[in-house]
Amino acid sequence: MSKFNTTKDWQKVPSLDLSLNLPIYVGKWEIGKGSGTYFCTLKKPNWFHRKITQLILGWIWHDK
Secondary structure (H helix, E strand, O other): OOHHHHHHHHOOOOOOOOOOOOOOHHHHHHHHOOOEEEEOOOOOOOOOOOOHHHHHOOOOEOOO
């Protein structure tokens, strides 16, 4: 029997923390009308930035 195949020499490997924390999105930009393309954000832009983006780029803001 091989001395490398014994369990007495095994070391305890610490288990990894496998909890998955997903980001919390507060809203999304709809890019194009009816295209189904969205850009999600973690912080809600202020009303002025939302309005200017809608006027210039045509993106629509949706709250979650």
